[in-house]
Amino acid sequence: MADDAAVEDYPTEIEDNLNDFDSSLSSVQNMVQTLVSVSRSDRLLKLDPLEQAKLDLMSAYALNSMFWMYLVTQGVNPKDHPIKQELERIRTYMNKVKEITDRRKAAHIDKEAASRFVRNALWDADDKKRKDKTEHQQKGKHTKFTWS
Structure with a gap:
């Protein structure tokens, strides 16, 4: 009968x-209980400083968001409340x-490799002619070996 009245x-x-x-509320409650069941110092020992900051910020944001929802359920406009500035x-x-x-x-630039890419990408026709000429001159010079 109480169920009929509730409906x-x-x-x-x-x-x-x-x-x-x-x-969803039950899910949040389970997550909060899991988070609270482990001591904060134990959690933080396993994390690097950046991960610690992420955890602290996530916790603060979640709590303030829940307070925002609480204010809404109480008929208070959270946009006019200091909670907005905190969020x-x-x-x-x-x-x-x-x-x-x-x-x-972010990718780190290897300056030496970049300079090689640039140097090889910048093709100079005069430089190519000099290399070809040098190679051509060296082709005619062969050393003869004799078997004794």
């Missing part, structure tokens, strides 16, 4: 959306970390 509290058209929301600040730091990560992944 009548909201329109039946949104029942699928509510079920999806409930399963923007975290996003700024996330972009900085992304730039650092991208710089690490």
Whole structure:
């Protein structure tokens, strides 16, 4: 009977959306419990400083996003709340970390190899004639070996 009363509290058209929301909320709860079950120091020992920063930023962003959703459920406009500036600040730091990560992944230029490519790509007709002439002159000079 309590189930019948609960069904009548909201329109039946949104029942699928509510079920999806409930399963998503359960998933978030499981992830948070997994994250909280391991001590922070144990987690950070296994990560390099850049990965630590990513984890901290992700955690801060997730918590602030959940607070944003809480404000919405309470009828508060989060766009007028300081949480908006906090999320923007975290996003700024996330972009900085992304730039650092991208710089690490960027290809490094081998200057010596690049100079060889450029030198060989720049073909000089006069230089080619000089090489051909030198090779032609060397062809006529053979050393004879005699068997004794």
